[in-house]
Structure formats: C-alpha cells, structure tokens
Amino acid sequence: MEYQYVIKKEAHLDRTVNIKKLIGKRVISKGGTVIGYVSEIRVNSNNLQLEGVVVDRNFENPIYIGKSYFSKLSQNSVILNVELSILVNGKKVVTLDGKVLGRVKKVNRRGNTNEIESLVVSSFWRKYLIPSSEIKQIMASVQIKHKHDATKIYLWKRLKQNSNL
Amino acid sequence: MQQKSISGRDLSKTVTSEDLLGKEVIDLNGTFIGVVEKVLMDPNKLEFVGISIDKGFLKKGLTIGKSYISKVTPHAVFLRIKVSYNIKGKTVFDNEGHVIGKVYSIELHGNKNKIINIIVRRGLSDSLFGTEIVIPAEYIKDIGENVMLNVSKNKLKKSKSVVEV
Incomplete structure (x- = not known):
C-alpha cells in the first residue's frame, strides 16, 4: 500500500x-x-x-x-538495557567467604526506579538487611562484599524497621 | 593434639583436600556449578592441577584447571570465569528479540573456556534456517539467563561466518 x-x-x-x-x-x-x-x-x-x-x-x-x-x-x-531489580527476589545471597546467607525475600528500591537501596535476606532462622553499598554483584546469585557479618535483625530491631521489612 | 612439621614452610595458611571436597563451586556469574568431587594432582610434579565437579544427578561432571580457580574460602570455591558449558540449553535471541533457537552445543578453544562457536538448534517448524546453525562467538552480545546476539536474524542469514548444518 x-x-x-x-x-x-x-x-x-x-x-x-x-x-x-x-x-x-x-x-x-x-x-x-x-x-x-x-x-x-x-x-x-x-x-x-x-x-x-x-x-x-x-x-x-x-x-x-x-x-x-x-x-x-x-x-x-x-x-x-537493565536487569530488573524486582526480579532479584528469590536469589541466593553469598558472602565473600562463600557462605550462603539466605535468599532475597524483598527488594527495597529507591522510589520507583530500578536502583536497589537494600535487600531483605531471609534464611531459616534469621533475617538480614543488606544495604546496596554491601552488594558486590547481582547476577545468578547476589554476592556481598564482606564475610558473615551482615546486620542481623533481632526481634526488637525488627519492630523499629518494620517499614523496610 | 599439635602436629609436628618437617615441611620447612609455614603451613598455617594452606588448605587440605578436606577443605575442598564437598564445597560448593561458584563461577564469576554467581552460578552454583556443583560441588567439588575430586582434587586433582600431577603425580610427577606433585602439584595441584585442578578439581573435578559433581554437577548433580544425571549431569555430566566438569573438570576445572587451577588457573580458573580464583580462591578457596571456608565455604566455597570461587572461579574466575563464567563456565562456558552452562550456556547449553539457553535460548538465543537476536538483537530484535527474535528467537533464533536453543544452544545445542558449543565449540571451545581446545580445552580452554573460550567459546569459538555456538551451535543453535531450531524446531523443525521453522524453515528459515534449517535445523542447526553455527554462530561465531563474536555475534554474542550478552549471556545471562539466555543468550543475546548483537545482530539481527536477517544479518545472520546473510553472514558468511554463520553456517547452516
């Protein structure tokens, strides 16, 4: 035509x-x-x-x-042109010394952008809050920069940080 | 019980085969490849050569040379490469999002981790390419969950370096 x-x-x-x-x-x-x-x-x-x-x-x-x-x-x-950060949910989180901390339970983003502010990582016993500054890379799994000293969120701290969790 | 040593060196920072066996192997992509099944040594030079990885039930094992090992940590063995064999079975998309097929096989440089070509298999219903095509590694843009090419389907058809099998 x-x-x-x-x-x-x-x-x-x-x-x-x-x-x-x-x-x-x-x-x-x-x-x-x-x-x-x-x-x-x-x-x-x-x-x-x-x-x-x-x-x-x-x-x-x-x-x-x-x-x-x-x-x-x-x-x-x-x-x-990116990998969507909301699809990081469920990925294994590994420390620098190879220990599996848990799996990503929630991704906290900066507003509605694709940038990650922090990750909530859940294992059988504990929950951790990993800020983006501690994340080395996110590919098939999430690798964090340090060894097993991620912030543990105890029950009394969880009550304060409920909004992020 | 403290051990006596006649090695003539400081062995405090060395690792044993027990430190390796059964440990998770993680590649540069963060992919969990498998677990260390064997530690390989040259019997003449008495040198560490590499490791053999058990990838799981009904999966072929993989041998990795020591030059591809980045570090041995208390919980895992990290590799300095993305294992090329993991590309098998991934879907191949061209730069416009057309499905070219699935990676059926790969051609490596000798026994190294460097890809020369990938062999992509299409379903019998597609008559454009036949059943298999050989695509050179230079056309691969990105490898994540699947394979993204940097050329279009039409350009692949016209390219002399792409061979129909």
Whole structure:
C-alpha cells in the first residue's frame, strides 16, 4: 500500500514501529530473561511521547516499565538495557567467604526506579538487611562484599524497621 | 593434639583436600556449578592441577584447571570465569528479540573456556534456517539467563561466518 505523507520533522514511516503490533510481544531484559509480554503501551497525553509499557506476567502482578530502561523497541519485542531489580527476589545471597546467607525475600528500591537501596535476606532462622553499598554483584546469585557479618535483625530491631521489612 | 612439621614452610595458611571436597563451586556469574568431587594432582610434579565437579544427578561432571580457580574460602570455591558449558540449553535471541533457537552445543578453544562457536538448534517448524546453525562467538552480545546476539536474524542469514548444518 502506498502512503501519502504529511510530516514535518518526524521520522519516515520505515524508521518507526507500529505500536499496535507490540501488544503481546516479549519483553526481554539485558541478559535475555523473558520478563513477560506487552499488554499496554502508555503515551504521555501532553507531549504525545511514548512513556512506557505495561508488562503482563503470568500469575504475577504486571510491571510498568519506563522508556528510560528500553534498549530497543522492535516489531517483535522490547529489549531492556537493565536487569530488573524486582526480579532479584528469590536469589541466593553469598558472602565473600562463600557462605550462603539466605535468599532475597524483598527488594527495597529507591522510589520507583530500578536502583536497589537494600535487600531483605531471609534464611531459616534469621533475617538480614543488606544495604546496596554491601552488594558486590547481582547476577545468578547476589554476592556481598564482606564475610558473615551482615546486620542481623533481632526481634526488637525488627519492630523499629518494620517499614523496610 | 599439635602436629609436628618437617615441611620447612609455614603451613598455617594452606588448605587440605578436606577443605575442598564437598564445597560448593561458584563461577564469576554467581552460578552454583556443583560441588567439588575430586582434587586433582600431577603425580610427577606433585602439584595441584585442578578439581573435578559433581554437577548433580544425571549431569555430566566438569573438570576445572587451577588457573580458573580464583580462591578457596571456608565455604566455597570461587572461579574466575563464567563456565562456558552452562550456556547449553539457553535460548538465543537476536538483537530484535527474535528467537533464533536453543544452544545445542558449543565449540571451545581446545580445552580452554573460550567459546569459538555456538551451535543453535531450531524446531523443525521453522524453515528459515534449517535445523542447526553455527554462530561465531563474536555475534554474542550478552549471556545471562539466555543468550543475546548483537545482530539481527536477517544479518545472520546473510553472514558468511554463520553456517547452516
């Protein structure tokens, strides 16, 4: 089909993506994790800019991801430029000397950004609060910078820090 | 009981085979590879050569040379590499999020951990590539939960270094 164009500075049709075709497409993180499928495309009603996408995940709450975290938008998928910090839940936490502290129970983020403020780590007996400054790397597991001296949260401290836990 | 020593060296900072056997092995990615099953020594030079890892029930073991071992800690053995064999079975996406297939096999540089090519297998329903394609390592952008390529599906088809099997 031949199109007639009425554009000023906007990109040519060939260099744009049909948003409608994105619905139902995969959302993939930087490392190839399939996060879910696009259920909604959100556009700013004032400046008509694409703001983000809502990602549907089976049996989990959907995620609204802002375009700042997009690496590429194609007809087939949305590829992100990060690994989502909210998906760190459940990962093993390992100290510098190889001891498994527990598993990540909750991720405390800075506002609604992808940046981690702290992690709540839970083992059979205890809970720990690991600030982001103590985290060495987050990949298949979470490695913390120090040996087994993470802050233990005793019952009386837990009552004070309930908001973070 | 204090032991007597005629080694002529300070052995206080050494480790024994007991310190290694049964310990978790963690690679650079934070992936738990398995547990140390054997400690390997050169019988002529009497040198530590490497370790053999038990990856679990019905899984093939893995032998790691000492040059790939970063440190031995009280709870685990850390590697300085991401084990290439772990890439098997991962889904391969192109740079637009198309599924190319799953990693069926890898070609390494001799017995080293360096990948030369990955062999990707597609389902019989896809007639674009046939059943298997050999993709050089230079096309791999990132390896996380899956494999992300830095080229598109179309470019792979045209590339001379990509071979259909």
